[in-house]
Amino acid sequence: MEAERLEQLRAQFSAEAAGIDSESAASALRDRWTGRKSGLLTAEMKTLGKLSPDVRREFGLQLNALKDEVDGRIAELLSGFGARREAEQLVRERIDVTLPGRRQSSGRLHPITLMRERIEEIFVSMGYTIEDGPEIETDFYNFDALNIPPSHPARSSQDTLYLENGLALRSQTSTVQIHAMQRRRPPLRVIAPGRVYRRDTPDATHNPMFFQVEGLLVDRRVTLGDLKGTLGEFVRRMFGPGTRTRFRPSYFPFTEPSAEVDYSCFKCGGAGCRICKGSGWIELGGSGLVHPNVLRAVAIDPEEFSGFAFGLGIDRMCGLMYDLDDIRLLYENDARFLEQFR
Amino acid sequence: MKISYKWLAEFVDVDIDPRSLAEQLTMVGLAVDGIEEIGGDHIIEIDLTSNRPDCLSHLGVAREAGVIMGKPLREAVPAQIDVKGESVSPAAVDVLDPDLCPRYTARVIRGVKVGPSPDWMVRRLEALGQRSINNVADVTNYVLHELGQPLHAFDFNCLAGRRIIVRRAVAGETLITLDGIERVLNDTMLVIADADRAVALAGIMGGADTEITDATVDVLLESAYFNPASVRRTARILGMNTEASYRFERGIDYDIAARASDRAAALIVETAGGEIVGELLDARAQIEARPPITLRLDRFHHLTGLNVGMARAKEIFNALGMEILPLKDDGAVSVKSPSWRIDLAIEEDLIEEIARLEGYDRLVPTLPGGAGAGSYQDDEAARKTLRRTLIATGFHEAISFSFVNGETDAMLSGNHESGLVLTNPVDETQSQMRTTLLGGLLSAVELNINHGTRNIRLFEIGKCFLDDGARPVEIERLALVMTGARNELGWQGAGERLDFYDLKGTIESVGENLGKNSLEFSPTSDIGYLHPGRAAVISLAGNKIGFAGQLHPRIAAHFKFKQPVFAAELDFGAILQVPGLEPRYRPLPKFPTVVRDLSVLVSDAVSWAEIERSILGLNIGELVGVRLFDVYTGSELPAGKRALALSLRYRAEERTLTEQEIGDCHGRVVSMLAREFAAELR
The missing domain is CATH 3.30.930.10 (Bira Bifunctional Protein; Domain 2)
Incomplete structure (x- = not known):
């Protein structure tokens, strides 16, 4: 039963991740899934203690694997958007370096x-x-x-x-x-x-x-x-x-x-x-x-x-x-x- | 002076080509300026130094060429003097002023036929740039170029009394010279006169009345030696410069007069016919014998570094025509220099003769030993700092003439100093020695604006000259002028116009970089050339050292300036005299600095300097800085008031200040401002 739930979660995450189109959405996704207080996977982690040792071990391994997948995917999304944001900023900040320099007018010795x-x-x-x-x-x-x-x-x-x-x-x-x-x-x-x-x-x-x-x-x-x-x-x-x-x-x-x-x-x-x-x-x-x-x-x-x-x-x-x-x-x-x- | 290569060859066997000859003449001190090929001959142009009048002829240059090539001078064929008839000359010569004319020879040639000269003579003269006149006059010029003796031919029958009187002119006496100009003479000038009147300016030019013409039959030929200083003085006064005066001024060969006369007389008979009548009249005064000169070979070595043996020294002296006197000792040689080498008088002259004929290229370059440390002038470092500070702030360094227009100078002389005036200025409008540098700089601003340069900053460091009765005083000053925009107009926007504070800031920077932190500016309305409301006296350590301000509108109008021009002039010496402060390290603050701003409304009659002085005068230990960051004079303020925004910085060295402490300090400042200046807090 736990295994089935994990598969559902995995499918659900994949679907949500696929729809992420901005850096803020990616941050929200991170909070929703792995946030310290109310993340979906964080909640699952908290249920582990209630399970029987056998099941807990098995389920713990699978849950951790899923969490690694989610963390990786979110990091990937964030860095992708971060890189794009930086690239956009750099383009926006481009100047014409061929314009004449600003100079202190300088005199000359005779x-x-x-x-x-x-x-x-x-x-x-x-x-x-x-x-x-x-x-x-x-x-x-x-x-x-x-x-x-x-x-x-x-x-x-x-x-x-x-x-x-x-x-x-x-x-x-x-x-x-x-x-x-x-x-x-x-x-x-x-x-x-x-x-x-x-x-x-x-x-x-x-x-x-x-x-x-x-x-x-x-x-x-x-x-x-x-x-x-x-x-x-x-x-x-x-x-x-x-x-x-x-x-x-x-x-x-x-x-x-x-x-x-x-x-x-x-x-x-x-x-x-x-x-x-x-x-x-x-x-x-x-x-x-x-x-x-x-x-x-x-x-x-x-x-x-x-x-x-x-x-x-x-x-x-x-x-x-x-x-x-x-x-x-x-x-x-x-x-x-x-x-x-x- | 021009020399014909072929003509030279008549005196000496020239076995080198003209170019090599020119090169070698240059290296013995006869600097050749150029060689020109004319009609199969080479004309060598020599720029002769004034000590070598002996080389102002073909004979003279041939002597040098002979010495260079080791060839003897060909003894000139003695002129065939064929005296006809009576042996007594039909003329008479009286030299009344032998001091100015130590030697005068005259000879008469009768029955000449004046006409054109033979082609060979015309060609030779023309190649040297001498126009052919007639056969008699041409002969005198020919012999001048050949032997260096200027000659003059008179129409003998035009000489009253058939006599020559050599005398000083009578003041006011006149003479029309060959160039047709009437010359008014004074009693320092030597003339050749006949029984009645002056007929020639001695050594300079003949007179028109006694000139050789087509009608001339009998000729009196003059060959003389005139006092060089006398000829020079007369030529200068009259503004004349002739081939003759050029040579007499420098000093010709005293002994050549008779030989030149013989040569010319023979040539006249050859080219114009006639016959020589009577002896050569030769009036000679005793001239001072020139003492022998002794050369010590060891001294030659000491002064040149070259080694030359006695045999070689004598060989050179012989070649130069010197008479070698009996030896006094083995290491020395005593000589009598020839009559044409008037430049030789002392041992060093002989040293130069040997050195130049041995060749200066044999001198071995050495560096004198035993040098101490070199040094700049004491204030050189300060000068360099000053120059560099000014160019870093956009000022070009200017250099102007030291003589200026007197009226302009007086207008700009802040100190009402009196100037020195030149008696013989190059330009009559620029005849006064400057008492201020501003005249030159403002003229330069004018020139620049006229050329379309409207943003201009110039400085000059130079001497001003004051008349102090006895010896003139030379004061070194620094002046600055600036006008136009603060920055050149560019894509980043138009530059704001410069104002007084740009000039002041520049001077402050200079002071600061020189370590003179105590420059003070106080308002003045007494400087005539500066705007009375925009001018300051600059003081350093309590002494006035100069002025700065905007040019007075009246002065600006004089220069036709349509934009404000700012000018300053400082006594450069006085600045340098005040010792600069050496940098001294202060520990960096360990505790935070607190900044409190303050905006107050005060009467605009209150100067910033008074406010700042009063704040600092409170002696608040914690107050470490006062900065004015805004001055506002908007129309919404009460009339006669301005708003000043100050930034006060507080800090203690050993602890962090509490709010309470800062408040106390700041409160003292505020209440003082209210009390002293009726300042209202805004």
């Missing part, structure tokens, strides 16, 4: 600053100290101490910007050489980046204001070879390990011997291209051993100490690195220009 920081970093790692000096100078710092003779064209009002009080806007960062050597005695290694001024009418390759970096090293027995090695190291770090340098004799009043320094073109590697105007070389700047008159001007004995100095144009480097066709853009502060650098 290309001159980017370049200056790179240069400073290289020289600081080589033991140099960054220094600065005034932008308005006396003739002594701007010319006299730099061994620029009174009749030199650079002093004329065609080339140098003068104030009503007779002072001048510094025409090269070399002025900082003098300040540095007055402040401290050798040995010294100085890098001085800063603004300089020349009386040039702005055009695609000129501005009346631009940035230079001056380098100065004074010590005992400093040689031209040291200058060559130092600038060679600099261009390799700046433009890549394969970069070569070329030293050409040149002339500056404040150095003797003097050298113009070229480096192999970073674009074509020296084969010749538009950037290097086909020569394979790009001018880095002027350099040389500090002229003995300059050392004497700051009371350093040229027999005891020697030094080298160099001057690099940051604007020019920016122009070449970023391929600028008009250098005036550097100081117009057009956002469409500034936002291109990082």
Whole structure:
């Protein structure tokens, strides 16, 4: 009789389970059949105690089997509906990931600053100290101490910007050489980046204001070879390990011997291209051993100490690195220009 | 300067092709800019440094080429000077100012026939970019390019008194130069005069009255040496630059005047006929003898790192035309530099000569030893932090010219500082050194808006220049400008417009990132360029360090801004001077924080700063935070009132606060607000 009832229950469950069409119906089915308080099978379990031991054992086994079947079927239904619900939710929550991202509008550093920081970093790692000096100078710092003779064209009002009080806007960062050597005695290694001024009418390759970096090293027995090695190291770090340098004799009043320094073109590697105007070389700047008159001007004995100095144009480097066709853009502060650098 | 490859070959055996020659000239310091092929010849363009006027001729470049190739200079064929008739010159020369004219030679050639030059000469001159004029004038130009000596030919019969007087001009004296321009002279300028008047600007240009014309029969040929500084000064004052002045300014070979005169006279006779009459008049002042220069070989080694033997050093000096003086000791050599090498004066000059001719490519790259630690400037870290903070908040870094429009600068100078004025500005409208960075930045805003960029934030760090009587003061400032929308218009909706609080927040962020937590903003209506109701003085540690606010409508109108623009300027040095706070760890709270909100109605004359200060002034230990989260000024509020919504946070370090305790604390705040500010609880 018990066996018959179980078969009825099994048939009844199958029928009910077959009609389940939602997750809530499946939960209700679970409560109805296996709920702790009033589940149909739970009730059957409670009747077991009343049966004779023989019957109980047999019936208990069959009832447990049925309960396993029911539990399994219900779990299957629930997980099926759960998976469907999750799948539906995920579809509902789909977004267009190709829409533009929400961004904090971000500014940019000026290309001159980017370049200056790179240069400073290289020289600081080589033991140099960054220094600065005034932008308005006396003739002594701007010319006299730099061994620029009174009749030199650079002093004329065609080339140098003068104030009503007779002072001048510094025409090269070399002025900082003098300040540095007055402040401290050798040995010294100085890098001085800063603004300089020349009386040039702005055009695609000129501005009346631009940035230079001056380098100065004074010590005992400093040689031209040291200058060559130092600038060679600099261009390799700046433009890549394969970069070569070329030293050409040149002339500056404040150095003797003097050298113009070229480096192999970073674009074509020296084969010749538009950037290097086909020569394979790009001018880095002027350099040389500090002229003995300059050392004497700051009371350093040229027999005891020697030094080298160099001057690099940051604007020019920016122009070449970023391929600028008009250098005036550097100081117009057009956002469409500034936002291109990082 | 242009050099003909074939012409060079007349002075030295050139056994290398033009390209190799150019390359080698470059490597000894005569930088070749380009080579051009013209009519079977190669024209080499050299960008000569100002110390090498000796190379401003074919002879000079040939000397260098000879040294490079190890070839002797071909001795120029001595010009055949065939003097006819009397040996006394029909002319006379008086040099009244030998300081400005240490040497003046003159020679007369009679009976020339002025006409076109022979083709070979025209071709050579034209290849160098020199237009052919007539056979006599062309000869002077030809010899200039050949030997580097500028020459001038006068029509001898136009010279009053048949004499040359070299003297300073009389102030106000005039001269019409060959270019047809009347020049007004002053008494610093040297002229060539005849008995009556000035006939040429010494070393610069001849006069129109005595020019060689088709009618010229007799020629006076000038070959002189003029004081370089004098020629430079006169040329500058008159705004002139000629082939002659270019060379005299830099310094020509004092000794070549007679040779050049001979060469030119012979060429004139060859191309224009006539005959040389009388001796060469040569008025020479004693010029200062140049002392010998001594080179120590060990010093050469110390300064270059190269090793060069005595024999090689002498070989180079010989090749350069130096006279080697008797030795003083084994390790040194003493030389007299040739008359054309005016650039050689000290030992270092000789060191450079050997180094460049040995080749700079032989220099062995070394790194100087014994470097200490490098370092940035003291405030570099703060500068980097500041720059990075600003770009993270959307500001581009700007760099503007240091000279600005004086009127605009005065308008924007919050401190009424007086500026320094340039005497020779590139642009007359931009002739003052800036006393504020705002002029440049606002002009940049204007430019950007004109280019369609309406949302713009810029900052600049740079020096301002103040006139302080004696030495100008250079102050480093930081300025910010911002205008437009808070965010770019995008698919997520239009950006709200920026306002004062965006600017303030940026400055606060900067202060916070620099560890300066005590920035204070107090209202001001005294800054002329800022809106009197929307401007603040910024203080740090009790010192005023700058201003921030919305641009005054009058200033905005000046720049034609149709949208509000916000600007701030701070004394960068003063900010950096105040020491930043180093972070210090505080233990995290162990007990819960309770938040109580509060909404009060107060008079809008009461500033938030006063309310916040008063709340904190209660010194309630359990009150750990005060935050303003709403300011409401709707029309349904009583006039002159605004509603402030505050969030107060309470916590004790060692226990959980009871409701009773929190209520007590909060009650003190509420009653203080009612008492001090007549605040009504909403």
